[in-house]
Amino acid sequence: MGQLFTTEKEQTAAQAAVGSLLYSAMLTAGALPDVAIDHSLLSNPECLDSRTQLQDHLRQLQGHAGNRAPAYLKELISRLVAFSEEPKLAALVGLVVSMVMETAYASSKKSSGSGSCRVVEERRAELQDVMEEYLKRCRMHLNDEQKLREDTQRLEGQLSFLLTQLKNAMLREGPSSKGLKHWASGAAFHTQMLLHLTRLDQRGDPLVMQAAMEQYQEDFRQILPAYRCYKASTVTVVKCWGGLQMTMDPPSEGTVTGFTVVDKELGRSVTVPLPEDAPQGTELIPSDVCAQAYLEYMFSSQGPVAELERYFTYRKESLHTKLMVGETSDPNERLSIVETQPADGQRT
Numbered sequence: 636m637g638q639l640f641t642t643e644k645e646q647t648a649a650q651a652a653v654g655s656l657l658y659s660a661m662l663t664a665g666a667l668p669d670v671a672i673d674h675s676l677l678s679n680p681e682c683l684d685s686r687t688q689l690q691d692h693l694r695q696l697q698g699h700a701g702n703r704a705p706a707y708l709k710e711l712i713s714r715l716v717a718f719s720e721e722p723k724l725a726a727l728v729g730l731v732v733s734m735v736m737e738t739a740y741a742s743s744k745k746s747s748g749s750g751s752c753r754v755v756e757e758r759r760a761e762l763q764d765v766m767e768e769y770l771k772r773c774r775m776h777l778n779d780e781q782k783l784r785e786d787t788q789r790l791e792g793q794l795s796f797l798l799t800q801l802k803n804a805m806l807r808e809g810p811s812s813k814g815l816k817h818w819a820s821g822a823a824f825h826t827q828m829l830l831h832l833t834r835l836d837q838r839g840d841p842l843v844m845q846a847a848m849e850q851y852q853e854d855f856r857q858i859l860p861a862y863r864c865y866k867a868s869t870v871t872v873v874k875c876w877g878g879l880q881m882t883m884d885p886p887s888e889g890t891v892t893g894f895t896v897v898d899k900e901l902g903r904s905v906t907v908p909l910p911e912d913a914p915q916g917t918e919l920i921p922s923d924v925c926a927q928a929y930l931e932y933m934f935s936s937q938g939p940v941a942e943l944e945r946y947f948t949y950r951k952e953s954l955h956t957k958l959m960v961g962e963t964s965d966p967n968e969r970l971s972i973v974e975t976q977p978a979d980g981q982r983t
Contacts, residue, residue: 653894818858866900875891893909
């Protein structure tokens with residue numbers, strides 16, 4: 636057995652080493668929660684390459700759903716394929732794709748969620764319905780700006796209200812990774828609707844988009860602690876003793892050979908051996924402390940949640956910069972703001 640830590644600094648370093656080890660293993664195994672907005676489908680939606688990529692996503696979705704998805708989902712996928720052929724709608728379709736994929740996958744499994752979970756699921760389903768309806772109305776009235784403006788104004792208000800309802804439901808009942816991802820995609824979709832409305836209405840105020848992004852950034856800050864608490868309830872770490880046994884409590888004898896991270900929400904577990912160069916006493920760190928160390932990395936600046944946070948920060952700052960430029964040039968230039976996100980979250 637290892638020796639106890641002689642200083643608090645040694646203990647902190649050992650915990651950080653375990654957290655890094657477990658996080659790297661989950662990252663390599665693709666077992667981290669997916670809460671990201673698909674930037675590749677937003678970067679340049681009107682270019683041919685992006686539309687081709689979007690259509691590839693939809694074809695994969697069709698193959699994934701197969702006979703497992705209900706009829707309405709298969710019909711929705713077919714409509715999205717048609718929508719993706721229109722460059723003006725590509726960015727909006729891209730935001731719906733990941734939501735539909737999650738729904739199609741979930742529909743293939745039997746789940747009996749609690750009443751509180753069903754409330755969040757209902758809000759998510761309603762959010763998707765409004766997004767689909769807007770895509771349909773856009774396709775119907777692409778050549779009629781007056782009707783397109785009316786549809787956008789009407790459905791934008793509905794979507795905004797549903798996003799507020801979904802946020803509050805998640806704050807009350809705990810946001811799952813899927814719920815957080817869909818809320819974020821819905822927020823991005825909403826700001827894209829506001830962008831379209833500003834383009835359609837020369838009297839529109841682009842500052843509305845900036846105000847919306849600021850509000851969603853604040854909403855995200857409220858959701859984040861609740862999401863972290865939720866993930867803490869789904870993640871456990873167990874120790875492997877002698878390479879044969881996994882347990883939360885140390886046996887009377889034996890040697891710790893590694894750790895296993897279990898994420899109940901994702902239904903995934905990853906085992907990683909204890910490195911030979913691990914800090915002395917690493918095997919003595921309690922399992923719950925190991926889980927906490929893993930969560931520290933998940934919610935650090937290099938984790939998946941930070942990428943989502945950077946998206947909201949970048950969009951708010953990007954809009955502010957472009958609006959400042961618009962105020963000192965031709966006012967019509969303010970209507971040419973495009974939804975963009977540099978690769979890997981880096982600004983250009």
